[in-house]
Amino acid sequence: MIDSTAVRAARRQALVLTGLLLAVGGLYLGLLGWRSTDVDWWFVPWMEHIIQHGARASLAEPIEIQVAGAQGFANYTPPYLYLLILAGFASDVLSSFALVKLVAVGGAVFCAGCVFYLLRALVPPGVALLGAAGVLLLPTVALNGAAWGQTDTIWSGLAVLVVAFALRERWAAMLITFGVALAFKLQAIFIAPFILHIILSRRVGLRYWPLPLLAYAAMMLPAWLAGRPAWDLARVYLDQAGTYRWLSMNAPNPWSFVQYLRLVPYETGVIIGTLATILAALLLGGLSVLWRRLERVDLLLLAVVVAGSMPYLLPKMHDRYFFLADVLAYALAISRPRPWTIGVAVAIQLGSLGAYAAHMLDFAPGKYLGALLIGAALVVALGQLLRALRRPGAGLSRHASLWPARAGARSVG
Structure with missing residues (x-):
């Protein structure tokens, strides 16, 4: 006999999912026309x-552009x-x-899929699906892709997969994905202390x-x-590092105040x-040596702290560089819904959104308010x-979620 309660729950989830997707469609259609610099x-x-010169010629050397106010070369790595x-x-x-814009929105959808894979290790399938759909409605996700035309969704989505593979103890997949994320954006290095914790606590083999x-x-x-040339490819990030001589590029961190x-x-x-930042990275990565190794949702909490603290402490950060923290903190709240999460x-x-407002709307106070909000959030998360x-x-791992295991949550391992 079909469980009528389960059927009703499935119908409710389908209705909610439909509503979410309709909201995503309407929001993104409204943002796609936004033109950013x-x-x-x-x-x-x-x-x-x-389009004019073809793929081979466009990859053989940095693309030179001649746009008023922006003469120079394409300084992104080849994967973009x-x-x-x-x-x-x-x-x-x-x-x-x-x-x-198609590439940017595709990146947002990719990021949502990565969040689904992460949540699937911690919560029932229906909750994971609704949570993944909800990612597309996060203000910074929608603005980053559909409005701004950026692709922080891609490297961040790959970093989310790094955490998801770690929960499943798939070490090769975790490290390969980390390398791919770094190839898209150097900002993927923000998740490195999390990987250091995994390597130290799980004794991941040298191979x-x-x-x-x-x-x-x-x-x-x-x-x-x-x-x-290989040398050109190897120094892309070195060239990027010297592009701006500012301690903060509208980043919601203390360096905005310092500057x-x-x-x-x-x-x-x-x-x-x-x-x-290096000291904080080593301390966060070595937490398992000082106390004990973390499990399940505790690992996700560590990832949130790491993804938020690295760009918070680093100078020369941009307004978009808390994107990974945005997404991981959202995933933590879905997988362990508590008032503090x-x-x-x-x-x-909201802190990231304040920085977006500073860039996109010239609302300068946004980055300073954002720095205060993110700082407070990091204090709570670190505590x-x-x-x-x-x-x-086992600590939090025994009480990691409000979602019942009988609803179909997949175990990790």
Whole structure:
């Protein structure tokens, strides 16, 4: 006999999912026409260069653009250009602007799929599906892709997969995905302390350690085969690091205050911030050595702390660099709905949104308010992480979720 309660629950979930998807469709259609300087000055010219000159010529050397106010070269790594090349096959029916937005929205959908895979390790399938759909309605996710035309969704989605693979103890997949994420954006390094914790606490074998480098090299291979020198490919991130001489690019972190008040010179700030970040990364990565190794939702909590604290301490950060913390904090609130997890997720989301407002709407106070909100959220999250580390036995892992196991939550391992 069919359980009528289960049928009713399935129908409710289907209705909620339908409503979410309709809301996503309406929101994204309304945002797609937004024109940002990144799209108009950089991405569209890159797209047009690819359409005009072809894939091989566009990969063989950095794309030179001649746009008023933005003369220079494409300074993203080749994997983003690969996506533009794929989108270029539809250039007969869509404009360059539409193709760039297509890639950006596709990245948002990809990120939602990655969140589903993460949540599926912790909550029932229906909850994971609704949670993944809800990702697309997060303000920073919608604005980053549909409005801004950026692709932080891709490297962040891959970093989410890193956490998901760690929960499942799939070490090779975890490290390969980390390498692929780094190939898209250097900001994927924010998740490195989490990986350090996994390596130390799980004693991941030495044979796995070269995998990120091999994955990174594999992602550069098509560009190298097209004729771009290996040295050029190796120094892309070095060139990016010297692009701006600002301690903060509208980032919602303390360096916005330091820069505004001119408390320290640029060079001094870079040194102090970098050293502080390295120290914090080593401390967070070595937590298992000091206390005990973390399990299940505790690991996700660690990932939230790591993803938020790295760009919070680092100078030279941009407004978008808390995107991974946005998504992981949301996933934590879905997988362990408590007042403090929801509060942390909301504070980080609002903090990032304040930085977006500073960039997209010239609302300068947004980044300062964002820094305060994210700082408060990190204090709460770090406090909960320390409590979990001190708790004897299995700790939070035995009470990781409000969702009943009988509803179909998949175990990890």
